[in-house]
Amino acid sequence: MANHPAIASGRVAVVTGGASGIGLAAAERFGAAGMTLLLADIDDEALGLAADRLRNAGAPVTTVRLDVSSPAELARLKGSADALGPVSLLMNNAGREGGGGILAGADIWERTIATNLMGAVYGVQQFLPAMLKADWPCAIVNTGSKQGITLPPGDTAYNVSKAGLKAxxxxxxxxLLPTGGRVSAHLLIPGFTFTGFTRRRGAMEQPTAAWSAGQVADFMLDGMARGDFYILCPDNDVTRTMDERRIAWAAGDIIHNRPALSRWHPDYAQDFAQFMEKSS
Structure with missing residues (x-):
């Protein structure tokens, strides 16, 4: 399958959160397509290792250490990108785990929303005006989460940040409709993926249920090439059909006036299990 037209030799791809995980895997594929890479990340050491890896593969790469929660630093990133050439792809991939429930401290809530939501907002605000003025295909990819759709209890701050990013x-x-598809937007929705987040939870080897970051990146490229907006990734444990049923149940809470997050409500456990069995 041919790549999305924004993924083109001689163009610049900007990837935040590009030093590891899905961001780095995507950058590897953009580089293999002949793109010039600009990687941004808050982790200096990881950026250096990523740059070495990409250069060894023959990709031209520049790195910028920054915190995406700062509008000024996103403006600096835009300046660095302009110096490299015509930007055709922005991937807002930087993210952090929230680690906070309803009563978590203001610092957790502010850092989570500032990174996961506002980082993408600031990135779009910096790069979109030039994309609209350009005469070549462009694309913006924002890395979302299934948790921003089905809202599993626990990490409320993270769920809210990713729900906001979806919206x-x-x-x-x-x-972007008036561009006729010349500038497209895509919401990447990974499944269970082996990344730095997974390692920080104690899994040093890829869990059997998880996809690799490379599998997610390949799935993303295929989805972009098809023109998909929602790039909903399965994994080795959850199928597309299972995801569709879970999302449909979540939407059904409103339609059927069930309690909020009824998937986890004890009074609806049997109904949900029966609903999921219909998908098998």
Whole structure:
């Protein structure tokens, strides 16, 4: 399958959170397609290792250490990108785990939303105006999460940040309709993926249920090539059908006036299990 037209030799791809995981895997594929790479990350050491890996593969790469929660630093990233050439792809991939429930401290809530949501907003605000003025294909990819759709209890701050990112990216895609597809937006929705987050939870080897970051990146490229907005990734444990049923159940809470997050409500456990069995 041919790549999305924004993934083109001689163009610049900007990837935040690009020093590891899905961001680095995507950058490897953009580099293999002949793109010039600009990687941004908050981790200096990881950036250096990523740059070495990409250069050894023959990709031209520049790195910028930054915190995406700062509008000024995103403006600096835009300046660095402009110095490299015509930007055709922005991947807002930087993210952090929230680690906070409803009563978590203000610092956790602010850092989580500032990184996972506002980092993408600031990135789009910096790069989109030039993309709209350009005469070549462009694309913006925002890395979301299934947790921003089905909202499993626990990490509420993270769920809220990713739900906001979903809404923002959907609105972005609608705003881009007048470009006739020349500038496209995509919401990447990974499944269980072996990344730095997974390692920090104690899994030093890839769990059997998880996809690798490379599998997610390959799935993303295929979805972009098809023109998909929602790039909903399965993994080795959860199928596309299972995801669709879970998402449909979540939407059904409103339609059927069930309690919020009824998937985890004890009074609805049997109903949900029966609903999922219908998908098998």
């Amino acid at each position: 923002f990216t959907e609105s972005l895609a609608h705003e």
